[in-house]
Amino acid sequence: QVNLVESGGGLVQAGGSLxxxxxxxxxxxxxxxxxxxxxxPGKQRELVATxxxxxxxxxxxxxxxxxxxxxxxxxxxxNLQMNNxxxxxxxxxxxxxxxxxxxxxxQGTQVxxxx
Numbered sequence: 001q002v003n004l005v006e007s008g009g010g011l012v013q014a015g016g017s018l019x020x021x022x023x024x025x026x027x028x029x030x031x032x033x034x035x036x037x038x039x040x041p042g043k044q045r046e047l048v049a050t051x052x053x054x055x056x057x058x059x060x061x062x063x064x065x066x067x068x069x070x071x072x073x074x075x076x077x078x079n080l081q082m083n084n085x086x087x088x089x090x091x092x093x094x095x096x097x098x099x100x101x102x103x104x105x106x107q108g109t110q111v112x113x114x115x
Contacts, residue, residue, distance in 0.1 A: 002024075002025060002097065002104040003025070004022055004028075004096075004097060004104055004105065005022065006020060006106040006107065006108065007020070007022075007023075008020040009093060010111070010112070011113075012085055012111075012113055013113070014087055014114065014115050015085065016085050017082060017083045017084075018082045018085065019080070020036065020079065020095075020109060021078070021080075022036075022078045022079075022106055023077050024076050028104065030053060031053065032053075032098055032102075033051070033052050033097070033098045034050065034051055034078040034095070034097055034098075035048070035069070035078075035097075035098065036048040036050075036093055037093070038089075038091035038093045038094065040091040040092075043091075045094070048060055048063055048093070049063065049069040049080060051069045051070070051078060057069055063082075066082065066083050066085075067081065067082050067083070068080070068083075069081075078095065080093070085113045086113060087113045090111060090113050091111060092109065092111075093109050094107075094109075
């Protein structure tokens with residue numbers, strides 16, 4: 001069992017910022033594609049952003065220009081800086097590590113954006 005530990009969620013007003021972090025075992029962090037997904041009430045889980053071990057990033061269109069994913073290789077963490085947050089960003093955010101057909105998930109952290 002791989003333990004991905006998330007932190008940084010909370011309640012923020014629209015237009016505000018939050019930073020999420022996810023700590024991973026080094027063996028996973030060095031190989032897997034790391035990412036963030038989110039799931040709002042009544043909706044399917046969706047991709048927010050991913051980053052490869054080489055630093056290549058991919059974003060959902062709705063967060064481009066507002067969110068930034070990054071890796072801290074010294075700490076084996078992946079971060080998601082979220083700026084200009086909107087009420088539609090309200091969801092449980094999950095850290096993900098993916099390699100071929102293997103997926104590991106964190107337990108999730110709640111992000112709530114009030115209007």
